[in-house]
Amino acid sequence: MMITVLGLGFVGLTTALGFSKKGFKVYGIDVNQERVAKIKNYEVPFYEPHLDEALREELGQNFIVDASLHEAVNDSKAIIICVGTPGNPDGSANLTYLLSAVKDVFEASEGDFKVIVTKSTVPPSTVSRKVKPYVDQLNQQYNKPIGLASNPEFLREGYAWDDFMNPDRVVIGVEDERSKEVLNQIYLPFNAPVHYVTYNSAEFIKYLSNTLLSTLISFSNEMSMIAEHIGDIDVPSAFKILHQDKRWTGAPANMASYVFPGCGYGGYCLPKDTAALASIAKENGFEAKILEGNLRINDEIMDFMANKIAAAVPNKEATIGILGLAFKSGSDDVRLSPSKFIIEKLLAKGYSRIVAYDPMANEVFDKEFKLPIAYADSLESLVEQADELVLLTSWAEFKQNKELITSKRLFDFRYAFAELPKPPVAAESVA
Ligand SMILES: NC(=O)c1ccc[n+]([C@@H]2O[C@H](COP(=O)([O-])OP(=O)(O)OC[C@H]3O[C@@H](n4cnc5c(N)ncnc54)[C@H](O)[C@@H]3O)[C@@H](O)[C@H]2O)c1
Structure with a gap:
């Protein structure tokens, strides 16, 4: 499978040489002709260890820099955009180079399905709110099916080669199957966990x-x-x-x-x-x-959580089951426990039926705060009485009883049941 890399700076040149080293044919394109001339001459235009050696090995073999954008784009399944995204004076990201590279790809494309992959760093929601609508508009205007994926880069300058070749993790924001299959193929030779997430999550993980x-x-x-x-x-x-x-x-x-x-x-x-x-x-x-x-922020997060419940549970008569009263698991210490503050906030919002269960701290909590709430003497009894469950301490007993606890709607405010996104099923060939 062929790949085009647009923008041959630190990230782009490393990406292009990295995929080339992994056995893909890679076209490198940059609008800066001086930079391209140097690369053609086997010169890395900036200091970055190991790239000169990789350039010597790959140029004219798997890595091609003298093709036109038209040839490169139409020969490729993935077009990876690595142009700069400098900061505007107000702190926002300047997307001019990125959007103009997207347009260049549409203008050059002759119509076979391909995927634009944004590797440039852009703040969360940029792809979903700015790049995707632009791609949809260009798809209509040019009638050329082009998919979109967001694939942030985590490499460090000075270690770019090793970071790229041996990534800790690969993050791919993609929201359609055809694009996902292309990304799956290009990252197969990397022995790293590949996480497929939404566009917004991919960008968020980078930030x-x-x-x-x-x-x-x-x-x-x-x-x-x-x-x-x-x-x-x-x-x-x-x-x-x-x-x-x-x-x-x-x-x-x-x-x-x-x-x-x-x-x-x-x-x-x-x-x-x-x-x-x-x-x-x-x-x-x-x-x-x-x-x-x-x-x-420690005050704000508790308000945020109480407001989340209030927004989702309009019925003030609902029985709210609180899972955990101790400030952390493995302890019966309830001093300044978030549970105390969140329960107080819920009482203040008018929820009058609150029942709580903690494997160790029921009595000490009651004695210390004397709040007008009830206590359950077992997890089973709490779940049975509650209409809604709110997990506030990550006790092992809770983690071991996921099925029971998730039989009711759960506000998991410790993310006790959070898991990594599931790896995708093996992709079919898209060659
Ligand atoms: N430098 C890092 O360590 C690092 C690490 C991770 C992510 N990033 C991100 O990656 C992106 C690129 O960073 P960089 O340091 O490689 O930038 P850079 O400025 O070194 O390189 C960008 C290149 O893109 C070229 N370019 C601009 N518009 C183009 C177009 N339409 N077509 C083809 N080429 C075009 C420029 O001429 C330039 O050579 C940025 O968004 C950056 O935030 C950088």
């Missing part, structure tokens, strides 16, 4: 990755500024000692359980310690924006 990294960097920088304001703190050593926490190691590292959404943190330590550091930073003349934002 989840990059914004986690930028947030961690800003968190660390904010902490370094707090430390400097307080004084007498050896900042780099403090971070290196932080890295000795064994939650950083393992595959997956235990730290991953903190990078997972839920309905907020509670308990004795995280809420008060986060608030106390933000407060002492202020006392020392520094406003800790990430920590204060972090505290605000």
